[in-house]
Amino acid sequence: MNEEVFNLSIRRFLKRAGIGAQREIEHAVEAALAEGRIAVGEPLAASMTLEVGELELRVVFDGDIVLEE
Structure with a gap:
């Protein structure tokens, strides 16, 4: 490789x-x-999933998205 x-x-x-x-x-x-x-003041809960089928990989990433501090 x-x-x-x-x-x-x-x-x-x-x-x-x-x-x-x-x-x-x-x-x-x-x-x-x-x-x-x-x-605008409400944080948005977000998640993203990464998948690679051939590797049997599935990972979820969680976090918040804020529009204003």
Whole structure:
């Protein structure tokens, strides 16, 4: 296994996933604010699941998204 190729491939995947996830969250927050479904001061509980079927890997990451401090 080529460690450099492997690491670069993981980083490209994570960058694509991170940018796409951020874009989706931003659009959903804008819509929810416009519709009055959320308020600026409320933290948003979030979770993300990473799955790699061939490795039988499933990891859940939890956290909060805040709109204002």
